[in-house]
Amino acid sequence: MQNRNISDIIEKYLKSILADSQKIEIKRSEIAEQFDVVPSQINYVIKTRFTIQNGYLVESKRGGGGYIRIAKVNLIDDTDVLDQLIDLIGESITSGKALQIIQSLYEDKFLTQKEANLVLATMDRTTLDFADKRLENVVRARILVSVLNRLRCAD
Amino acid sequence: MQNRNISDIIEKYLKSILADSQKIEIKRSEIAEQFDVVPSQINYVIKTRFTIQNGYLVESKRGGGGYIRIAKVNLIDDTDVLDQLIDLIGESITSGKALQIIQSLYEDKFLTQKEANLVLATMDRTTLDFADKRLENVVRARILVSVLNRLRCAD
DNA sequence: ATAATAATAGTCAATATTAGTCAAAGTTGG
DNA sequence: CCAACTTTGACTAATATTGACTATTATTAT
Structure with a gap:
């Protein structure tokens, strides 16, 4: 129960930051290293837990100085x-x-x-x-x- | 947020000048030196961020007294x-x-x-x-x- | 005038630095 | 056992940086 999978832990970590600020910008490799997972797992976490249905918008850029940005958005009442x-x-x-x-x-x-x-x-x-x-x-x-x-x- | 790539920083710098005046004229080598990059990186910044798609027109001249001019244009009003x-x-x-x-x-x-x-x-x-x-x-x-x-x- | 030289900017390809995709393999709850 | 979910890594794609080489224009020397 307490030892949930690493994807849940990464999700929780990112959402804890998003509780304070409206958006965050991360380096995929840094987060991956921090949690000792392969970089593509970050994509998995984002794809399964930071969807628009959940109220998150994601944008990214590759290359030098690349990033992944996650923004919390306000969803309309009547979806x-x-x-x-x-x-x-x-x-x-x-x-x-x-x-x-x-x-x-x-x-x-x-x-x-x-x-x-x-x-x-x-x-x-x-x-x-x-x-x-x-x-x-x-x-x-x-x-x-x-x-x-x-x-x-x-x- | 702070560790962006140098191309973005140069772009921002040039656009900050263009916010005040409709056009600017720069010396490629000076800007390159100012940001400690090779001169051709200025071409890269211009080619990727100051195209007509971005709403800019660029003209230049080589040789002594050479320059690069960047002008902001309006995409819709000007047929x-x-x-x-x-x-x-x-x-x-x-x-x-x-x-x-x-x-x-x-x-x-x-x-x-x-x-x-x-x-x-x-x-x-x-x-x-x-x-x-x-x-x-x-x-x-x-x-x-x-x-x-x-x-x-x-x- | 013409030629040589200096002073610019442009091009292009190699390399570096990120992130994305996809499918195979592993894990877990019912 | 099965289905859903998670983890992994090989391969791909996008973007940035660098420098050698080229092209153009201005200035100077003859």
Whole structure:
């Protein structure tokens, strides 16, 4: 019970820092060394425990002076709607259905008019324009789901 | 946070000067000496951080009295610059370069932070995530050009 | 004027320094 | 035993740093 796995311990450590500050910046190799694990385990911890659903945004940079940044974000109250929409979209969606969803997001004030227009522009039929329409609908679904996940953040 | 790479520091320094004046003129060797790097690193900083995607135009002259001039430009208002940018994007763009462009648009206040984040979400590496990276970059280019053209009609 | 030299900046490729991906192997709770 | 979760490491990708070599322009000497 007390000796949990090392991923849990690293998670707890990072979250204890995030309790004080809104965001942290780490060097993957340093944290890995500190806890005596291989560097890629840090990626595992982040991928399983610092997701957007949990209220964390992660960005990173490779190369000299590289880093991993983890930021705590405020999630909106009503994520159910987003969950349901993501569920509904699944793996594939037509441009018509995507339009309906974006319109409803606008009506429910998740998006301003300009935001809605921008999002629409990214996924409309003439923008994506795949020969293979099946693939186009898959890509559109990924884009729309990504937008919906972004909307979880209240800022 | 403090141990960033020297390229970022040079970038920040140059941009801090550009915050006051629309353009600056530097001597490559002087800046290199000031930050204790080889002169060609200045070229690296410029090539990676002061491109047209970033909203900057650069001109230079060699020989005695040589210089490098960097000028801030406006990506959307100036139709020529926008055309040039779209031209540069062409049929394909990496996520890194796309990020630079979106950041410039945000800095120039053509996009709010939320709009920028939404747009970024649509073309992020993890969103599009094609096995065929070449195709991924093509799709990203289409999305980005579509966004730029949408911004053109300011509403 | 012309040629030689000096004083710049540019290019490119090798190397270094990070982080990411993925799948195999190990562990654990039910 | 099985399924889910964790750990590991080989391989990949992105970014930064460096320096040798090249190109261009200005100045000086003839």
